Amino acid sequence: MHARVRPFAPLPALCLLSLALPPLAAADDSITLASTTSTENSGLFGELLPAFKAATGIQVNVVAVGTGQAFELARRGDADSLLVHDTAGEEAFVAEGYGTERADVMTNDFVIIGPGTDPARIRDAGTVADALSRIAEAEAPFASRGDDSGTHRAEQRLWESAGVMPGGEWYRELGSGMGPTLNTAAAMDAYTLADRATWVAFENPQNLELLFEGDEALFNQYGSILISAERHPHLQHDLAEQWHAWLISEAGQQAIADYTVNGQQLFFPNAAE
Structure with a gap:
């Protein structure tokens, strides 16, 4: 007034x-x-x-x-x-x-999201290290945040524990936040590591599904x-x-x-x- x-x-x-x-x-x-x-x-x-x-x-x-x-x-x-x-x-x-x-x-916790067709067959993986090894072996598209975030740092530790140094055309470092990374993964039909909270709140999954969860390493x-x-x-x-x-x-x-x-x-x- x-x-x-x-x-x-x-x-x-x-x-x-x-x-x-x-x-x-x-x-x-x-x-x-x-x-x-x-x-x-x-x-x-x-x-x-x-x-x-x-x-x-x-x-x-x-x-x-x-x-x-x-x-x-x-x-x-x-x-x-x-x-x-x-x-x-x-x-x-x-x-x-x-x-x-x-x-x-x-x-x-973190979860691995990917296309419902699951070309790397990570639904059957016993551990997160096994899941990431399967993605690398299949050279299936993987969208990484690549932004030095807590999620990106966790992802790097998980690749290391799997004995994998990701790289090549299948591995895309985006330099993006979690929401934009999920959007890119949806557009690419790519796998990605996400925190569960952002995934549950995400409104544009398209063909993406939660494919791997539950390993203690994902805490x-x-x-x-x-x-x-x-x-x-x-x-x-x-x-x-x-x-x-x-x-x-x-x-x-x-x-x-x-x-x-x-x-x-x-x-x-x-x-x-």
Whole structure:
């Protein structure tokens, strides 16, 4: 609503300026969260962020990128907090002095998606290493995120465990997020590794189906990290600490557990201590 000013009583210029500016508290009570495309594409933040704001008044603005890019944003001091899924990378980030605390928040798992015709016959594979070996032997099209994300890092570890160095025309590194990679896989009738949450929320499967799941090697852990105040004193550390604490609190963990798509729970909270 605009203020109504009488012609014979003009407001001083300073007052007019204050009307044009947003309240300072609105700018202060927000944080930038560097997180993954999987948490964004799955719709999880649509559940968590309103609940957190209702509890604390703090607005969380998400920058959804690959985990590697999220680390770089935080190293530069361009994010107040991290929520990513590469435990080894997260522990290294803290050990290097960029983060001060890391906490397990939730889990889900990776799955292998591919064309329903399953030319590499991975439905019959006993392990994920067997499934990937069959794809490589068949030189069946495989769409890799190729973006240094948590999913891409996991995929690289899985190829290594299978004793396969993927390459050639059948292996396409896209440099894309999870949603675009699934779209490309659908267009190519290609296999790909996806987190289950993004797959369940994906609305353009075309001929793609979930073909392999259940191996313990496909476990996917997400962690929250607080950024070092010593390295980046300009960040909103107090607000970020409230977000971090809420995620692992009973309320935050329950909000994670309550999020479903098509009746299917997509993330499983780590038990709050």
